[in-house]
Amino acid sequence: MADLDTPFRRFVADFREDKVAVGAAVLFVAIFAAAMACAYISPQNPYDLRQLDIMDGKMPPGKASMDGLVFWLGSDGQGRDMVSAILYGLRTSFLVAVTSGFIAAAVGTAVGLAAAYYGGWVDTLLMRTVDIKLSFPAILIALVLLAVFGQGTGKIVVALVVIQWAYYARTVRASALVERRKEYVEAAQCLALPQRRILFRHILPNCLPPLIVVGTIQIANSIALEATLSFLGVGLPITEPSLGLLIANGFEYILSGVYWISFFPGVALLVTIVSINLVGDRLRDVLNPRLQK
């Protein structure tokens, strides 16, 4: 069983020991795949106005529309099928979260590596900037940015990048500081390798495990944050509702018994975020050497 020793195989084997995490991972992959394939599998395109009719609005789960389409999870006030609206909403959430996650990770990593490697005033300047950024609540920064820029998917991505980069910078700096003092870095420096090569080929790959953990958690966070912003009415346009906007739209009907407009998107949001967090927790356990047997 020599091939068990490749790092990836070992990682997979470790990960599989926790059945809950495996279940969460499967669930997450299923949700993600369904959201990405929404254009093909959802019964209705909720963003195509031609397919909506106000007469189909607020239908309870299981009822059929005038055109014979069955609303398995009901319809919202404008006659959107909730199943379709949730899938499209999830796709928007994932696109926003993953895009902003990657950009924020790239920015944060660059900042963190620079701070750790150069130290001195560079480190002080960058880390004090991070401190200042972290002293503001995330939702406040996002609200201010969106109030200035206006609504739209691109603007939400920008706001989420501004919020998140500092977490990546902190994490990468911490692990890069440890790596920097190690012998292999000193050896590389003795060989007079270019700085860029030392930073990106030697230090960075060894900082990846914590980065992956932070990235997973941050994706869940930014899905929740995007939903919050949309709920508050500063996120995405009203005609293309994301999960947060669906919950907000249904909110005012809840006390009148029309629970499904808020409830099902809420459940979808909950399940998605919990599954990502469970996977993230397991990743942290598996990738953290101190917790390894």
Place this chain on the structure above:
Amino acid sequence: MQKATLKAFAFAAALAVATPFAGLPAPAAAQTLTVGVGGNITSMDPHFHNLGPNNNIAQYFFDRLVHFDAQQKPIPGLAESWRSIDDNTWEFKLRRGVKFHDGSDFDAEDVVASFKRVPWVPNSPSSFVAFVLGLETTVVDSHTLRFRTPAPRPLMPIDFAVVNIVNRKNAESPTSDFNSGAAMNGTGPFRFGQFAPGDRVSMTRNDAYWGEKSHWASVTTRIITNASARTAALLAGDVQIIDQVQTADLPRLKQNTNLRLERVIGNRLIYLHLDHNRDETPFLFDKATGQPLKANPLKDLRVRQALSKAINRQALAERIFDGEAIPAGGLLPDGFYGASPKLKPEAQDLAGAQRLLREAGFPNGLKMTLHGPNDRYPEDDKVLQALGPMFTRAGIETSVVPMPWATYASQSSAPTFAFSVMLVGWGSDTGETSSPLRALLATRSPGFGASNRGRYSNPTMDALLNRALQTVDPAAREKLLFEASELAVGDVGIIPLYYQVNLWGLRANLTYQARTDEYTLAHLVKPR
């Protein structure tokens, strides 16, 4: 999340307020009424700011020469009767034996002083001056007044129903004296207690009132601008009557046997304004290329008719307003003065709309952006969203842009006129049809077309309206108003959508005569 927090606050505030009253003896409590209103009151000075909530609260403390009944028909107020002596002169006979709250007698001098005060009030954000402008006043005797105007003014009694009469001693009292209560000496059904801006106005019954006295010995009007908080206060019993019930709360209030609803079709029309003016309008596009069209299709009557035919007004009323809105075909609901009985709401006709578009030279349809507010009228953003699919199905691919009223109002009107097709509302403060005709459809000129965001212009209609405005005989005037509105609506100057229904929620043991002017008046709230 925001609404939930507000609701929680409202409950907490309501509890804090309710506690001190808990110890009052029962009979006093039975004569105490607490009203929850949605509009914020900016001042107690009845001449300071021509604003619905201010005019509403002023009616508690002051009277006008002419009053409105619940249907906005003029009835005698401080004037017992009035008549036109000739085309340019009106005579008003004043009521005898009326006393101000301080015990002094009311007579013609108070009217003269009040009309003088109206243009004098400093820093008025929206003055009442238009209602008393150009009057040549003669005091015939202590209880008879004559007003001459350069041109015939048939609407003078209605104008006078808006201007409150203050005591002559307060002719030069500043607005701050009214807010503090020092100058709150009217003839109205209640004596002023206290005004806490943004929070409440308290008052006690005027036992010497000349008209029907209030059942309530003491009344508090609480300002609760958040609609959910207002409903919560009613459900909790902190207030006994609320105005402006929001649609989402209707099923809940209808199910609750301790509460009931009072409703009346209001004077507010929600409609679409269309750009009739520009040769190239900014938000109508070629369907294939997405480029703005060289010629403005809205200048073609057939395109305008197609837009109107695309709309399912019944669906808007039923699905968005829970049935509490009336599909509109004209400018004011049936029963209002000058509302033409011939103007019926148009039924949805998608095939007819597509045929009209084909005839107009758009066999493939059009592309359009529809603009409107999302915080001004009840459910305005939902109406916009529902209109999008209706137009799209008729062949006009529509995207919808709802925006905050503050931005929308300035961009949609002069001098920008930024939009092509837009959702707006108009409440007729005079309660008759010359108001929307003059404001929305008359050619823009001083005093006319002030809110004509589409810049519709039809000389025949203008001539009819002008003749109506100078005709004193009510029957002849109404006929001219019929003709003018039939012409303008037939020409699709605007597209009427629906009339709002004014809703009050109240305890089941109370009654209220619902009013078209949206006012909530405590002295008209009675026990059943």
